[in-house]
Amino acid sequence: MTGQVLKTARLEAFSDGVFAIAITLLVIEIKVPEDTAHLWEQLGHLWPSYLGYVISFLVIGLIWANHHAMFDHIASADRVLLFLNTILLMLVALIPFTAGVLASALRNHEGERTAVVLYGVVLVAGGLPFNATWEYARRGHRLLGDTITPDEARTMSRRFLKGPLLYGVGTALGALLPVLGIIAFSLLIPFYWLPPLTRRIKT
Template sequence: MKTARLEAFSDGVFAIAITLLVIEIKVPEDTHDLAHKLLELWPSYLGYTISFLVIGLVWANHHAMFDHIAVADRMLLFLNTLLLLLVALIPFTAGVLASALRNGESERTAVVLYGVVLVAGGFPFNAIWEYARRDHRLLGPTITPKEAQAISRRFLLGPVLYGIGTALGALLPVLGIITFALLIPFYWLPPLLTRSRRGVAASDRPD
């Protein structure tokens, strides 16, 4: 089967999950000293920002992955459903993290929970790609086996890095949060740089 319906359903889940994040930012009921009360919401702002960018990153890589996956079967649909199950859980973990930081209690548990969900999400994400690229059976002509293998190595690194962040968060919560935040530009920038280099190379080619 074609992947259009799978992608449309996935985009809907991504959109809902990323929108639900803002619900955690509660409007102050008492507007006396409003500036101070808004500043007190910084844990919610932090959880919202990191989680919004993380979900956006997963969506972008999911979109890039399905640029090369031409067809889907029931197993691929199942693996994609597992990924979406964990993506939909991120707003909950973001709320737990913000609440723990705001109350100054159980920050370690909250950071570990957040990281565990990110690590777990990496498994179905990688499973989708590995299943699709096996014998190049679900991939289209837009990518070679060698290029698919290079993408695979990059994807496989994700759960490892998020696992390191989770372990650091178990020791010191702020280190885990910093690691999760730093992984966002790490995973955004290389594709942008690669695309830029490809554009330069294309402009150098004679017509």
């Protein structure tokens, strides 16, 4: 059954569901202040949670946008592709946890380096099955449709491959100085948001 060719509709629907749940769970980390007598002050103390929420929301969003662009060209799937996509989703679902750890470390001023490195490692790890999914689908135009040429597919590969490398650099910077890692992750958001949005979106 491993060679069975499948349609991608259910895979994409399941993936969209996981992305939607993961991105929604991020708001749970933002706790409602109990001391409403000093509400502005209490809301201000929540800035690490706001930071983790914004960065992680946009990161998950850009992963979804790239995933959407990728499956705009993947016409069919098999069991291997399903497995690779599942590993990707497993790591996406872990991002809300790492965002919470990061916010907690920043709020308590303890463990910031470990929290930033953990956050970066999950992003790097997520880039591996993402790239593996695309590389598996495009090799020999195995699972791609006629919406993209082999040369265009290679161009997308080069763009996708930069992701884990750049997040790896951000993680290394975070290991040296946590704020540098956070800045690097933040700067990669606009860098990676722009290219996918220029591509055709399926309706």
